[in-house]
Amino acid sequence: MPLKTPTEYVESLRNMKIRAYIGGEQVENVVDDPSVAPHINTVAKTYELAHMPEHADVMTTISHLTGERIHRYTHIFQSSDDLIKKIQMLRLLGQATGTCFQRCVGLDALNAMYAVSYEVDEDKGTDYHERFRKYLAYVQREDLMLAGAMTDPKGHRAKKPSQQEDPDQFVRVVEQRPDGVVIRGAKLHNTGGINSHEILVLPGTGLVPGEEQYAIACAVPADAEGVVFIFGRQSNDSRKLEGGCDIGNTRFGVVGGEAMVVFDDVFVPTERVFLNGEIEHCAQLVNYFATWHRANYGGCKGGNADVLIGATAKMTRILGTDRNAIVKDKLIEMIHRTETTFASAIGSSALGYKLPCGSFMTDPILANTVKQNITRNVYEIGRLSHDLAGGFLATIPDSKAFDNPEISGWVRKYHTANPEYDVMDRIRVGRYIENMTSVTTMVEAMHGAGSPQAQRIAMLGQADIEGKIKMADEVIYGTNDVPGITLPDVNSSKAPNEEPN
Numbered sequence: 001m002p003l004k005t006p007t008e009y010v011e012s013l014r015n016m017k018i019r020a021y022i023g024g025e026q027v028e029n030v031v032d033d034p035s036v037a038p039h040i041n042t043v044a045k046t047y048e049l050a051h052m053p054e055h056a057d058v059m060t061t062i063s064h065l066t067g068e069r070i071h072r073y074t075h076i077f078q079s080s081d082d083l084i085k086k087i088q089m090l091r092l093l094g095q096a097t098g099t100c101f102q103r104c105v106g107l108d109a110l111n112a113m114y115a116v117s118y119e120v121d122e123d124k125g126t127d128y129h130e131r132f133r134k135y136l137a138y139v140q141r142e143d144l145m146l147a148g149a150m151t152d153p154k155g156h157r158a159k160k161p162s163q164q165e166d167p168d169q170f171v172r173v174v175e176q177r178p179d180g181v182v183i184r185g186a187k188l189h190n191t192g193g194i195n196s197h198e199i200l201v202l203p204g205t206g207l208v209p210g211e212e213q214y215a216i217a218c219a220v221p222a223d224a225e226g227v228v229f230i231f232g233r234q235s236n237d238s239r240k241l242e243g244g245c246d247i248g249n250t251r252f253g254v255v256g257g258e259a260m261v262v263f264d265d266v267f268v269p270t271e272r273v274f275l276n277g278e279i280e281h282c283a284q285l286v287n288y289f290a291t292w293h294r295a296n297y298g299g300c301k302g303g304n305a306d307v308l309i310g311a312t313a314k315m316t317r318i319l320g321t322d323r324n325a326i327v328k329d330k331l332i333e334m335i336h337r338t339e340t341t342f343a344s345a346i347g348s349s350a351l352g353y354k355l356p357c358g359s360f361m362t363d364p365i366l367a368n369t370v371k372q373n374i375t376r377n378v379y380e381i382g383r384l385s386h387d388l389a390g391g392f393l394a395t396i397p398d399s400k401a402f403d404n405p406e407i408s409g410w411v412r413k414y415h416t417a418n419p420e421y422d423v424m425d426r427i428r429v430g431r432y433i434e435n436m437t438s439v440t441t442m443v444e445a446m447h448g449a450g451s452p453q454a455q456r457i458a459m460l461g462q463a464d465i466e467g468k469i470k471m472a473d474e475v476i477y478g479t480n481d482v483p484g485i486t487l488p489d490v491n492s493s494k495a496p497n498e499e500p501n
């Protein structure tokens with residue numbers, strides 16, 4: 001059965017030669033680096049849960065290519081039920097890790113590439129889809145951790161790729177060879193790439209004639225010659241090097257271990273190239289990816305919020321405020337916002353529809369609405385958590401203060417609240433809340449899967465305003481009513497039974 005164990009995942013990474021820079025220095029092996037370890041541990045959970053019988057239905061499924069049982073993270077959505085199970089999987093993993101578990105970007109990129117390679121072949125008579133199916137079978141067989149790479153640096157935001165002063169601001173083909181292509185450029189905010197087996201590179205924007213060199217989609221091993229990762233800094237990340245509970249989410253980290261990935265003239269063989277110059281299909285590729293990924297947030301952030309609600313509720317017990325009606329009401333508000341976004345994600349999946357290639361797309365306007373709500377609800381849930389946990393979140397002493405016999409008596413005594421709880425419970429839970437509501441987490445909720453404005457623009461296009469105007473006209477001016485009743489005359493100011501003057 002092609003399901004890796006967590007240990008097999010870690011060892012397979014260790015055997016790769018991933019070129020990565022963390023803190024400005026090249027690291028020997030990403031697996032042994034304390035900055036990456038929590039993110040690797042998070043992905044390992046996705047492998048672990050797939051082996052647990054109680055989660056098999058959500059975490060695994062049957063490959064439509066081979067009929068074998070595979071990890072849901074390598075699956076092409078075959079039905080609305082598949083889309084719903086994906087959201088359930090994300091909530092489960094969010095609950096198990098309290099953070100971003102990274103594999104969804106690769107999953108949605110796989111699905112977008114599957115659908116668009118079919119559509120390009122229909123349009124142009126190419127053979128990308130068959131090529132991609134072979135690659136997909138390899139990903140499923142090896143149960144690979146795949147990172148999707150979409151976001152280009154973009155340079156001057158008012159200019160198209162071909163208008164940039166520096167042509168490398170969008171990933172492009174710099175050489176066409178008989179056996180493949182050479183790509184150059186970079187992708188930013190790359191979730192999980194630094195601890196992935198493969199990078200699926202997709203265009204990050206729609207393109208126009210003259211921009212064919214930017215219309216490139218391909219798969220690159222994470223340790224291919226010329227691929228370089230430069231790890232992003234997060235707030236409080238140097239605490240990971242110190243150890244102890246000040247880290248916050250000590251085992252699983254904060255968000256997805258994002259990095260810049262540079263493609264420094266990387267050769268990609270033809271069998272790994274899935275789009276090469278077909279500009280007309282780039283916008284749809286971006287659109288498919290973004291729609292699936294935006295719906296995800298109701299699952300993963302719902303699971304993360306469950307952990308935060310749990311930590312906040314525990315903090316109220318530690319403080320002794322848990323019986324207060326106002327405190328309870330604020331917890332209810334956190335629950336309400338969590339379940340609202342989860343319900344939208346399930347709803348968008350339930351209303352999924354079949355694409356030309358046979359796979360299933362989630363309902364677009366509901367998917368965009370999920371993500372739009374996330375840009376607000378994650379902040380509001382964090383605000384309520386801060387409200388209930390108290391100002392001490394911002395002034396907790398260094399965990400080493402609790403170990404120093406000269407001062408530990410004071411910090412323990414004056415941070416003890418409800419004596420039923422050890423003072424270190426308050427510190428640990430407080431650090432978790434502080435870290436998981438910090439700037440990195442919030443910005444990720446704001447900009448992951450596109451900025452809020454990107455969703456609003458999409459929603460306006462999908463809302464069918466003309467159709468809504470017709471609905472309004474029909475209700476206000478329509479005459480198609482049931483016979484036998486007398487209704488007010490829309491052109492008269494008199495009530496139906498009123499006598500004329």
Ligand code: SF4
Nearest residue numbers: 100101102104296300
């Ligand atoms: Fe998955 Fe959520 Fe992380 Fe995106 S933000 S990769 S959907 S866990």
